[in-house]
Amino acid sequence: MAKPASLKRLVVAGTLALGGWAPSAEAKIIYLDMDVELDQVAPEDAKMFRVGGHDLDRIAYDDSTVDPVTHKVRLTYLAHFIMGRWMPTTPTDTSTLDLSSEPYKLDFIAAANHGQPLLVVFEGVTQRMAILARPDFHMLIAGKYTISTKPIAAAAAAEPPAKANDPSTMPMRSGMPSPKNP
Numbered sequence: 001m002a003k004p005a006s007l008k009r010l011v012v013a014g015t016l017a018l019g020g021w022a023p024s025a026e027a028k029i030i031y032l033d034m035d036v037e038l039d040q041v042a043p044e045d046a047k048m049f050r051v052g053g054h055d056l057d058r059i060a061y062d063d064s065t066v067d068p069v070t071h072k073v074r075l076t077y078l079a080h081f082i083m084g085r086w087m088p089t090t091p092t093d094t095s096t097l098d099l100s101s102e103p104y105k106l107d108f109i110a111a112a113n114h115g116q117p118l119l120v121v122f123e124g125v126t127q128r129m130a131i132l133a134r135p136d137f138h139m140l141i142a143g144k145y146t147i148s149t150k151p152i153a154a155a156a157a158a159e160p161p162a163k164a165n166d167p168s169t170m171p172m173r174s175g176m177p178s179p180k181n182p
Contacts, residue, residue, distance in 0.1 A: 028063040029076065031152040032104075033161055036129045038143040045140045054169050055129070055141065056081040056161045058152070059106065061097055071100035078108060078120075081161055081169075087114045097147075098124060104147040 034057035041049045049055070060077035067073065075091040089112040098105040105124035112118045117134040122145060130142040163169050 026064060029060050029154060030063050031058060031060045031154065031157045033058055033148040033152060034145055036143045036145045038141055040139060040142040042138065042140045049141050052168070054163065054166070055143065056163060056169055058086065058157065058161065059097065059147070060157070066099060072096045072098050075108065080114065081164060082114060084160070086158065089120050102149060103127065104149065106145070106147065
């Protein structure tokens, strides 16, 4: 027969597990790069962006929370690389990354403030991104996105993306020359 102290621990552990307090798998944060090729730019953003330019983004998720049936996971991080630095946007609980097939698909909508109030939208079915101005929700930039399947080491997650100095990357980094029109 179990000793009262060990039985008490077993009952407490079982109660905690039923209440959702059981220890979970250790978090393993995975970072992925995204590239949005812009095909729409509002006149008010034409000084910073251009059609054909690239908006570089980085997303992250906790690999220990990927649903084993659907292969979907909630994002823990999304940021745009703007003027030489990462500008984070806080993901909502409904923001999900679908890892069930390639290309990966992202469903994401969140309010942000990158110098002005915005709404950031990534739509999984069409694989498009749009940034809308608030409060009237007119489109500022939009384009088709791709998500790299190659994880980035956590130690390198704060570093600029590989294409940060590419002339097609938008917005241009401070001090870089503007691309020449043919």
